[in-house]
Amino acid sequence: xxxxxxxxxxxxxxxxxxxxxxxxxxxxxxxxxxxxxxxxxxxxxxxxxxxxxxxxxxxxxxxxxxxxxxxxxxxxxxxxxxxxxxxxxxxxxxxxxxxxxxxxxxxxxxxxxxxxxxxxxxxxxxxxxxxxxxxxxxxxxxxxxxxxxxxxxxxxxxxxxxxxxxxxxxxxxxxxxxxxxxxxxxxxxxxxxxxxxxxxxxxxxxxxxxxxxxxxxxxxxxxxxxxxxxxxxxxxxxxxxxxxxxxxxxxxxxxxxxxxxxxxxxxxxxxxxxxxxxxxxxxxxxxxxxxxxxxxxxxxxxxxxxxxxxxxxxxxxxxxxxxxxxxxxxxxxxxxxxxxxxxxxxxxxxxxxxxxxxxxxxxxxx
Numbered sequence: 001x002x003x004x005x006x007x008x009x010x011x012x013x014x015x016x017x018x019x020x021x022x023x024x025x026x027x028x029x030x031x032x033x034x035x036x037x038x039x040x041x042x043x044x045x046x047x048x049x050x051x052x053x054x055x056x057x058x059x060x061x062x063x064x065x066x067x068x069x070x071x072x073x074x075x076x077x078x079x080x081x082x083x084x085x086x087x088x089x090x091x092x093x094x095x096x097x098x099x100x101x102x103x104x105x106x107x108x109x110x111x112x113x114x115x116x117x118x119x120x121x122x123x124x125x126x127x128x129x130x131x132x133x134x135x136x137x138x139x140x141x142x143x144x145x146x147x148x149x150x151x152x153x154x155x156x157x158x159x160x161x162x163x164x165x166x167x168x169x170x171x172x173x174x175x176x177x178x179x180x181x182x183x184x185x186x187x188x189x190x191x192x193x194x195x196x197x198x199x200x201x202x203x204x205x206x207x208x209x210x211x212x213x214x215x216x217x218x219x220x221x222x223x224x225x226x227x228x229x230x231x232x233x234x235x236x237x238x239x240x241x242x243x244x245x246x247x248x249x250x251x252x253x254x255x256x257x258x259x260x261x262x263x264x265x266x267x268x269x270x271x272x273x274x275x276x277x278x279x280x281x282x283x284x285x286x287x288x289x290x291x292x293x294x295x296x297x298x299x300x301x302x303x304x305x306x307x308x309x310x311x312x313x314x315x316x317x318x319x320x321x322x323x324x325x326x327x328x329x330x331x332x333x334x335x336x337x338x339x340x341x342x343x344x345x346x347x348x349x350x351x352x353x354x355x356x357x358x359x360x361x362x363x364x365x366x
Contacts, residue, residue: 004082018079023136023175024052027296028081030091031286032102034114034149034167039278039327039342041160043112043153045102046286047091049081050296053179057295058089060104060112061285062153063311069155070285070307071110074299087304097122097145100169106154108306114151114162116169119202121145121234123209128174128222130213132186140174146200146207146228146343166342168200178296192361193351197245199259199275201330201343205230208273208330208341209237210261212245218355225263240265247347249356249365253316254349255280255324271334275345277326280311283346289323317362323348 005017013021020026028051033044043062050056056077061070073087084091088105097118104112122143130137149165198211207230212223225243228236240263248258259275284290285307293305314321323346330341351361358365 001079003080005080017081018051020051025175025178026050026052026173027176027178028173029295030084030100030169030171032100032114032116032167032169033325033344034116034147034162034165035327035342036162036165037342039329041153041162041165042279042281042327043114044281044286044325045089045104046288046295047084047086047089048178048287048295049077049084050178051077051079051081053077053296053298054079055179055296055298056083056086057287057293057297057299058086059286059293060089060102060110061281062110062112062155063279063281064155064158066312067308067310068282068285069110070309071104071107071304072287072290072293072307073302073304074293074297075302076300087302107304109156110154110306112151112153114149114153116147116149116167118145118147118169119207119230120228120232121236122171123226123228123237125209125211125224126222128213130221132190133188135186136175138174138176140172140176142170142172144168144170144200144209146202146209166202168344179294180297191351193353194348195350195353196346196348197247197259198346199261199328199343201273201275201341203330203332203339203341208332208343210243210245210273212243214353214355216352216354218353225261238266240271247356251366252364254322254347254358254362254364255316256326256345256347259328259345265335267335269335271332273330273332275326275328275330275343277328277345279327281325281327281344282309282311282314282321283323283325283348284320285309289320291320317364319350319362322350322362
């Protein structure tokens with residue numbers, strides 16, 4: 001089965017590009033987010049290709065006056081992985097690894113055109129590999145880059161220009177749970193557990209990238225904290241050591257009221273970064289954990305839908321509402337220096353996590 005991708009020297013297996021190894025859960029995804037310098041106007045997008053499910057989907061969502069406005073789109077891929085458009089949502093690679101244009105053609109009053117220019121070369125994160133017993137849960141590679149963002153977003157005739165805007169984009173590919181759930185139960189049965197914090201942050205002359213995955217005891221199984229100066233080339237990230245995240249949880253929720261990262265630099269100096277949330281974004285608005293717009297789910301030949309909701313009205317402990325991002329102000333102190341920045345703190349905490357006091361699938365903080 002030959003497709004346009006086979007014309008390019010990008011093969012990774014002896015198979016045509018249409019085939020990605022053997023796992024039906026293989027995926028290839030773009031993520032974008034943008035916000036104005038004060039943290040307002042937050043918007044995000046996700047675009048995924050699922051070669052073995054023969055599906056592509058795209059999502060765009062923006063917060064206006066406390067309401068999250070979303071566009072969801074899904075189509076049959078037709079095995080053509082080089083076609084990165086799904087209904088009104090389109091991605092244009094202006095310059096690989098440097099500049100990407102995100103276009104949302106007007107659908108029921110929501111439209112956008114945003115250009116993401118990397119502040120440096122992307123940072124490749126440690127490979128994410130996790131099993132539940134013997135079953136592969138995730139195995140993926142991801143790169144992330146903070147960006148300067150320009151363009152506009154329109155909702156119901158009101159256009160907002162993104163001047164001096166900042167943001168983050170990432171690319172990930174590999175294996176994770178997509179589409180229909182596996183009907184075969186895991187034996188022996190285990191309580192679902194996933195603890196994830198991710199905090200890409202824009203400071204005046206550099207970017208901070210920090211994340212951690214922890215098991216139920218609080219032991220990290222994937223983590224990294226790095227600084228990257230503006231204009232830095234690939235492999236020029238400064239990796240920090242002894243990085244430790246701590247979260248102050250809102251009472252009765254699994255949403256943070258504050259997040260703190262303690263790290264040491266190469267000279268052994270202590271540093272501390274604290275994030276203070278200023279706005280809430282529900283990741284189901286771009287398909288993550290959505291009850292009906294799950295990534296890789298089959299909807300038909302082409303289906304597009306608008307959805308609006310107010311995040312503050314949703315039950316924070318309902319399973320589909322656990323995956324969130326906080327737009328957050330950041331304060332760094334350490335090494336004789338101090339600076340202020342802005343970024344996001346993404347949180348997905350399902351199941352037990354002893355350091356947080358969580359014992360069930362979705363119990364709230366005491």
